[in-house]
Amino acid sequence: MCADPWHQTSILLGCSGPGCPTVGALFKNLLQDLCWDSSGDRPSSIVTSRVLVHDPRTPPVVRIEPKVPPDCHRMRFNAALGWRWHRFTLSPGKVQILVQGPILVSQTSGAGRCRSGAPSRSLQEAQLHGDTVNQPPKFIIPTNDGEDGVEVKAKPWHEVQVQYALTDLGRPDGSTGGFYGLMRRTRFIKLEVLRRLFAEDPDGVYRPGLEGDFRDETLTQPLHNALASLESAPRPPGWNPGDDADLHVLEADSTMRTRMLLQYEKNELKRDILFLMGRFEQREGRLQVPGNNASDDIL
Structure with missing residues (x-):
């Protein structure tokens, strides 16, 4: 044969x-x-x-x-x-x-x-x-x-x-990239969103958009990419579809791999993206995704 x-x-x-x-x-x-x-x-x-x-x-x-x-x-x-x-x-x-x-x-x-x-x-x-x-x-x-x-x-x-995927933890100051570097970049993006959202004219009058559209694609797309990076991180041995979707493993150095729960980081990025895309509704002073209950507030 x-x-x-x-x-x-x-x-x-x-x-x-x-x-x-x-x-x-x-x-x-x-x-x-x-x-x-x-x-x-x-x-x-x-x-x-x-x-x-x-x-x-x-x-x-x-x-x-x-x-x-x-x-x-x-x-x-x-x-x-x-x-x-x-x-x-x-x-x-x-x-x-x-x-x-x-x-x-x-x-x-x-x-x-x-x-x-x-x-x-x-x-x-x-x-x-x-x-x-x-x-x-x-x-x-x-x-x-x-x-x-x-x-x-x-x-x-x-x-x-x-x-093609996020694999390294990086240094906590974000200087070497990896997970910490990614989170540091999203922080700067969020600061720019807030600067544009709460812009004021010379008279101190609140004018959203005066410094640029806070929903500009140059700000929203990096957040989408950051979320995709977190979701691309490798899974620990023994993980199967249906297990904790937020459990990942990242390399701390050449000899150590660290298990991490990225639920908080993912949820924060999802909330930011929902807010910037306008996919929410206001209920009793809270912003929610349409159709969700009070436990799913995005802000």
């Missing part, structure tokens, strides 16, 4: 010891956790559910969907794409792409044979998306800064890296 030689996958899990599942059970669980298509029962589903054709026109654009389960520290797989080997490394928050050497078989040669003697598929069919990606493509990696994501062009033997 011919195996599919064009997809090579390795996965680093945070599990060891007698409590770990058997190889068969582990592989079954991996397919369930790693494959978006629940009907996929082939190892290649781990690759094909994450490397998708975004635009088949020349030059082709391939979209990377970097979904890494909580129990998985790193996924790495090789794929023959556009007549070259590509190595993809996915970890919580980061995508790495290395374009390697060309496929060492003539593109014009006839169909070969497997070790068993059975005819092999053509090289074009064996490649990932061989019917549409006929040259090394560009890549789009979605990020929390917008739906379009980041577009990159990887050159042979030059690895590109894209940070």
